[in-house]
Amino acid sequence: MSTSAAPVPEGPSGVGEGAPSALQRVFGALRAIPVVWYLTIVLWVWIAAINPLFAEPSGFLAYLKQAAPLAILAAGAFFVLASGEFDLSVGSLVTVCVVVAAAISDGDPSKTWPVIALLFVIGLIVGLINGVVTTIFRVPSFITTLAMLLILDGAVWLYTSGSPKGALADNFREIGRMGIEVPVIDQLPYSVIILVAIGAFSAWLMRRHFGRQVLAVGDNDRAAALSGINVTRVRITAFVLSALSAVIAGILLGGFAGVTAQVGQGLEFEAITAAVLGGTVLGGGRGSVINAMAGALALTALFSWLNLQGVSGAFEDAVEGVIIIAAVAVASYRLREGS
Amino acid sequence: MTTSTPPVAQHPGPAAQGGSQRSAASRFWRALTKTTTGQVYLALIAILVICWAVVAIKGSNLLTIDSITDMLIRSVALGIVAAGQTLVIIGMSLDLSVAWVISLTSIVAAVVMDGSNGNIVPGILAVLAVGAAIGLANGLIITKLRVNPFIATLGVALIIQSIIESNWDGVVEGVAKGLENSLGYSEIGPLPIAVLLLAAVYLAVWFLLRYTRFGHQLYAVGGSEEVSKLSGVRTHRVLITAHVICAVCAAITGLYLASRLGAGSPLVGTDGGYDLESIAAVVLGGTYLLGGRGSVLGTLAGVFILAILDSTFNALEVNAFAKDVARGVIIIVAVAAYSFRAKGRRVRKIGAGPAATGNAPQTQTQGANA
Secondary structure, rough: OOOOOOOOOOOOOOOOOOOOHHHHHHHHHHHOOOOHHHHHHHHHHHHHHHOHHHHHHHHHHHHHHHHHHHHHHHHHHHHHHHHOOOOHHHHHHHHHHHHHHHHHHHHOHHHHHHHHHHHHHHHHHHHHHHHHHHHHOOOOHHHHHHHHHEEEEHHHHHHHHOOOOOOHHHHHHHHHHEEEOOOOOOEHHHHHHHHHHHHHHHHHHHHHHHHHHHHHHOOOOHHHHHHOOOHHHHHHHHHHHHHHHHHHHHHHHHHHHOOOOOOOOOHHHHHHHHHOOOOOOOOOOOOHHHHHHHHHHHHHHHHHHHHOOOOOOOHHHHHHHHHHHHHHHHHHHHHHHOO | OOOOOHHHHHHOOOOOOOOOHHHHHHHHHHHHOHEEEEHHHHHHHHHHHHHHHHHHHOOOOOHHHHHHHHHHHHHHHHHHHHHHHHHOOOHHOOOOOHHHHHHHHHHHHHHHHHHHHHHHHHHHHHHHHHHHHHHHHHHHHHOOOHHHHHHHHHHHHHHHHHHHHHHOOOOOEEEOOHHHHHOOOEEEOOOOHHHHHHHHHHHHHHHHHHHHHHHHHHHHHHHHHHHHHHHHOOOOHHHHHHHHHOOOOOOOHHHHHHHOOOEOOOOHHHOOOOHHHHHHHHOOOOOEEEEEEEEHHHHHHHHHHHHHHHHHHOOOOOOOOHHHHHHHHHHHHHHHHHHHHHHHHHHHHOOOOOOOOOOOOOOOOOOHHH
């Protein structure tokens, strides 16, 4: 379930009994694949069986476009979770981004890029505050980011009195809705390109010193500090990455969800759920960022699947709850078996 | 740092004789300044004084009998949930399902009582049973299936939410008048019955933590599940019990809110934000979010601090959203203040070198949930 401590890719072959049989190898290899991928693929196949459009490039890309904001948030959440902390403020930060962008640009296309720069500055500041308060002022991150959620939500409501003003410029919205025209697959959405870029960047980051330090800090911050890692800096960076992921998700969501004061509501829990579904261990030290993003793909596929099944809104939550618990239970069972 | 030792218990009372007079006073002073719980109460007093002064400048009085009673009543609902939340947090767990448990049990009370006073007792029993069943489910999922508490209780919350939403979409009438007239709105002497209920819950949880095997084992499990298991503690049983008590506390809050509203409501729990508020109160009360340390009396102070802030903001007619912002800032400042003091003391005690940059007390218990 993790890159650092992948449970025996060789499979549970008997020691000294000679080479494992081909069948054992296959089973071993299958067991090494995280649950989240099985879940995702089963859902993809099932959805495609109900709705053949899904299997076509345009249908699948539309799904990826829809999943992109959550997957990006999951990548951000991963860094914070893996370093042993929580970030509950991302949902409200998404709302802040959308509301601020709409109010400032007010439909003026020439302001789009300055506004995006401003959003990144806001994200940077929020992430720095979360990180500094958590590490230097030693407030538990659950509380820091919960308070940040209250503050950002309150600020949004104060600023908008409940009904956001202004509008997003068309070229701002295009980032979330449009794409590049490509011959075979019709249109490659910008959000999918961004998603892939962030996935690649995160995976690269996890292979660098920083990634290993994140896992070390999350596993045992005392030991990490004693072996010379700057725990404070690693954690602050993780919070900044998480906040920046919220800004990117906010820009994408602004494109296709429109301007409301509820656009980010509940996203913090969905991002954490996605990361955990992808095998990230709360409390830190284990997990893979790609699997965390796959958790978001699985979660989005799950919602589409439930929609296709005609499951009503109320019942959808129950199915989501059961599946999340089951997936995490299976993952933790496999982790125990594997170790 | 012995947060498990509430200052009140160390107070030997006025009957201290002769030479021990000074030491009794100094012991009380030490308990007040050196324990986390003591500091929480000092913070409570400081906040009370500041709020009183601010409101007084505005020309009204925060400390009339009426407004004190009002603050106490405000504290009942949150206070009872937070008492249960304290238990699970000490055990290094968490319960995010309490808000939905509150909504569900308020509806259960209304449905079972069906407007008849004769059904009050079955209604109360049903509410407690529903609470206990949900707590049992939480506990079993967390211990036997080894699902992280955050995910487990969030999942259970989603399930309860859809049970509620698919069956009821508005206020459910039917809470017996008898309950409304007793628990909801009546007094014994100067104190509302609800406040006595709050006191009873805190006394019971305090007693559990301080004098029973369960309480001591809970601190051990929260400190390190691995070590307590190796020392022969049945860790699963302890955690399940804590979750059952926590959910029952939420159920009692649901019953209380039903008695105030005279009806069950699908949104009463989430509108009150009892899930995150109760955790905020627990942490504000000095309980360590990663388990093993904390006191329920501190939580009570945390609840009172939130109620005082609420009343003050109301008296000052602060914008509802500015209230959230101010509250967020105050929670952060308070918790930062505790952990700064705790850190200073620990460094002096252990004489830890510059290497202790990380959160020193964050021991290696997290892997237990892996």
